[in-house]
Amino acid sequence: MQTFSRKLVTIITEAVLEKELIATLEKLGVSGYTITEARGKGHRGVRNTGWEHGANIRVEVVCADPLARTIASHLKEHYYDNYAMILFMSDVEVLRPEKFTSGGGATP
Amino acid sequence: MQTFSRKLVTIITEAVLEKELIATLEKLGVSGYTITEARGKGHRGVRNTGWEHGANIRVEVVCADPLARTIASHLKEHYYDNYAMILFMSDVEVLRPEKFTSGGGATP
């Protein structure tokens, strides 16, 4: 069974940012994503002092490496300073790369 | 502290498929799994045109590499064409391999 390397990008941020974040991801070329509800505690952006334990979302995108880096770079530049957001990337194997290649997508 | 290598298999699919998917995983030898509710957008199987943003589940199994590949291969063959499903695998380290070896399991 042949597998292909892709990146899993996981973004955890304030739930209120969902609509804008999804629009941003789609503009960057993401065609699929998965969202789960989350909560937690962590470092906060300057606007988020009231969000100590607020509602978060956990967004996953599986995509080719260059798009993953574009997403990471764009979100860092536009959101890290002002929003509670963390992002991490990891290597994953997939079976059908055409499901992910042209913009990723971590949901069927 | 000694750690052991296992595979984390993450499956994201339509919530309506849960019962059948779990039965399939157990038949393949999986003894444990974790389910979280999710939602998202992505490529769709032919039966799922009505599920553009429908309820999804995110199923995780930690298991030995061969079982991970068996799961991936089986799900690809039986579900990828007709259901909204993506699957990705990644390397993880665990402390107590006996919790996972004979069929994996991503929940206590």
Place this chain on the structure above:
Amino acid sequence: MQTFSRKLVTIITEAVLEKELIATLEKLGVSGYTITEARGKGHRGVRNTGWEHGANIRVEVVCADPLARTIASHLKEHYYDNYAMILFMSDVEVLRPEKFTSGGGATP
């Protein structure tokens, strides 16, 4: 774009253990974490025979490698025998290591 290596520690355990687990993680130096609700099936600790399909939580911490190993080791020693708990670690890349270094944290 420069990235930095960190560990993602994922802990899946009984929901009733949440408060104690979070206190333990904070005592070990964790400054941020993400919690999602989960359910599942798996190996059970001796106190959990009634939890065959009970409520679980999935806790994520992103931190430097030594802290990840401290967490894993401590939880194994203190909880594995008596609670339904699994833990796995994986490698992730992050952009702003200062968000995670001194105790990790998988939520903004």
